[in-house]
Amino acid sequence: MSAAQEVPATAGSTADASLLLSGVPGSPYTRKMVALLRYRRIPYRLIQASRGVPGLPSAKVHLLPTFYLPGVDGKLEAVTDSTPLIRRFEAQFAGRHAVPIDPALALIDALIEDYADEWLTKAMFHYRWRYAEDIHKAGLILPCWALGPMDDATLQTMATSIRDRQIPRLRFVGSNEVTGPVIEASYVRFIDAFEDHLRGHRFLLGERPGAADFGVYGQLTQLAHFDPTSMALTLQRAPRVYAWVGTMEDHCGLEPTDAQWLDCTALPATVTALLREIGRVYPAAMLANAAALQAGATEFKTEIDGKPWVQQAFPYQGKCLAWLRRDYQALAPDARQRFDRALAGTGCGPIFGMAD
Template sequence: MQPVTLYGAPHSLYTGKTRAYLRKQGIPYVERAADSRFRAEIVPKIGRGIIPVVELPDGTIVQDTVDILDHFERAGARISAYPPGPRQRVLAHVAELYAVVGLTRHAMHYRWSHADRQDRFLQDAFTAGSGADQAAKVMARMQSYLPMLGVTPATVPAIEASYLELLDLLEAHFAQHPYLFGGAPSLGDYGLLGPLFAHLGRDPVPADLMKRRAPKVYRWVERMNAPDPDIPEFGDYAATYLAGDAIPETLEPVYRHMASELFPELADKLAMLCRFVADADPQEGAPVTEKPHRRIIGSVATAFRGIAFESGVQPYVLYLWQRVTDAFEQLEPPSAAATREWLDNAGLAPLLDLHRPIRVERNQHLEVWGRKL
């Protein structure tokens, strides 16, 4: 099998997710930095400078981790990241959504709010392959995103308290199970790995915190980056998903934690999106923004743990959200009822019940408006 080319970076959140998947699936790959060829040949094809990007041996380009993983799933994965159990599958998508909406905030805070304590490490990471001047521009741009992600002086104490709670909850789970839903990694595991590896499990300040407070979580990060199941400490634990669509009791508090941080932010962003669609009347197939590198269509007042902030509204979040509802709508009635009951008990029923006015799809590597709902 000819190797695919992965354009990414060691410190890139989404590259970490893609790289782990390729390793677990035994897909040969060569990782390259966003070099001159990437800028000259790949960027024009995808319409914006963004990583990770996978180039297949036949020259086909696949961009965005969701699309990359789905491409290889359709081609036939060694161990599918889609659990066979209906509840497990829907909850995997919820974790994938939470990783972007919730954990990105934690990851960016611990990287950039503590930049002075890990400056040499970050400088080395961002300078590699780009030079000092370009690295300085990229680092400054990344730090400029903090307020729109909800990282402000007012929210920082709540963000850090939230992260410690999450570590403790995940620690309890990974003490009993190798992955979220048993002995095989799901879409949810790969989603959570992005922030929990590249930023929170690799940058010196948060990595030290994870190792000291939650060694089982750090061990899961190692396990996710291994090419095999890597579960020797679990003895005869089968390297498969739990049978019977079982959801470990240790996951229930994890998902309640997710619910508490997905809302009210998602509801507030949805309200803004409803107003946008009513006013702008976007046409099906039109790009969600005027310029491909722009990811937001505006901002909205919302709150994190009761602390107000102004958040950017990304249609991409809707793209991830509808993966939850699409998976749910494919279920047979008994499975749908059991899944809804579980989501309701965890505080996640609004994911199913809040009305979204429009779909978001992807075409030629970019987000576009889908049909109105």
Template sequence: MKPKDPNAPYQLHGVNISYFTGKLEAYLRYKDIPHEHVNGYNLGKVFFHTGIKKMPAIETAQRQWLYDTTPTIQWFETVYPDISITPKNKALGFISLLLEDYGDEWLWRPAMWWRWMPPVSRRALGTQIMRGALGAPALWWYFAQRQSREWLWGDGMTQANSDAVRDMYFEELEFLEAVFAKQPFILGSHPSAADFGYFASMFRHFGNDPDPAEVMRAQAPHTYAWLARLWDTKARDLGAAQKWVFPKGAHWTPLLDRIANDYLPYLQANSQAYRDGKKRFDFKGKNHSFPRTKTTYYRIWCLEVLQREYRALNARERDRVNKLFAPVGKISKILTARSISADMDDLYDLPKASLKGSHIKLSSPRGWRLGAQPRN
């Protein structure tokens, strides 16, 4: 008999249209971890306890807190280690982590395009969010304008590249359709971290919002079925015998090209901009370019972690990863470059005891209550 989890049941603070809440909730469902979903619009409570103004967050029965889906899920994997979402093969485990990071930090831009640019989706989601956040659905237009201005037009999207941002969605559907035509999950018989990374955007944005959901149903039925499959699947039902599949086939090539020649260079350029004290930088990749995009502190840590995990591979494992990417580019140069530290390891050493508001300045009592998860 498994020992009882003293941290359960968990409270998941999030909302049902949130990019990352969907990712974390899918994992909790998959591992059958006892939890209840509570109102995630109350970001003031999350900030009071954690100092972090975003969703989702987890509150344990011991009144400790976890935030950010990647380190949160990694912590849960130590508590619920059976049927791991990380392949035992170290090279494939790194690929899984890289794909999770790519899904988390590269696909939010097209997810935001498809939520806030098409008129039907913009009004539907703006109304839903403003009803939940402020009880004022009539202000949907204000929130929609704010989101598109802050996270699209104000963060590297222009009239010249708007269509390319839109079409990033089609690029991912083409890849996923080919994968799910052959196997139930991205890396084989069971969900891996890669599935949950992709699920974040695909479930609560692309598969939920009116315009992109209709595109998925019409053009990517295998992907649409995968969303339901992952949402409904329990690890115990799949069993412990996992059959992982190393990436192979021509359908992987465009994705590997985007990672090697767009995503990893973007992470590196972001870190270098931070090092040089720049709040914005012009990014030009092989397939995508974003002028005057914002320097993002968190993504410095993303690259730092990927570099650390890559360096932890032995020579044989690194060689296998390098050979996978060899037809499209050399990723080892970025992954072995000198790291630029974000000094965030302690921040994401979870769980944390509640801060109990000790970080809040009384001189600005309202500011901490008005935070917003950016990628909703």
């Protein structure tokens, strides 16, 4: 029996005002959103299911997590995509905001969140489906999380089927013999830079978490705490990063203040180092993807960190780039100046149409 079938018929009741969502522990974006809801003290009901919930609407593209939110007519609609959902909840629920007050810092936060969602996830998928020990573990555990009780023979069948489905999908994220070492080297540099930052700071952009923290946390729930190869690497090189992931799960007891955000005009060197790491790999992928989409190509080829890179083009990542650029264009002149200065020399500029 699937976990979804065990959901009570009242699951979609709109009488209960708590937010309804479905997802599973092996989905980084589910973990991102559950941690955000906890931190923001937004009441929620998580249905642990991976293939839709009987009686509830389905999204056009089935993704985890899926939120079931009242539409204009009051009927529940299936809504996906964590980044715009975080902004929707910022407008809907007061206090304990995850988007920094200074629009310049908010855009840095959005950039790091986007890097986590769209680039770090390559490392997540790569480590999970590249190495024997990781494939073995994910094959056994993901079906248990998604489907609930089953006998040994069924579990073995499900493990084989998920491995057979996911391993060929590695090429979708761009992981292959040529790009694998680029992905791994970038993960190592990221955790080294984040470890360095965590020597003096509690969160990415201050003493309170932003959307970027939740994005990074989501991917690290898997990379640092689940998949054996990347977990061992993280433990060995970055104990603070490993520990941080444990703390991010539930920050409902934190009492954030406005003064806890970093000052965008005086970012610590460790934030600039993280931005430099992002600038080293991420703009090349985003810009080549956007160019391919514009040309109607299904694949893009570029160079990332001095090595060739080939992968399928993703319309969603084209949208992410457009959102970042829209938010940059919307900055008032003083905020834009603060933002430009913070980004100078990091290599992230081309994402926003700047020379560097």
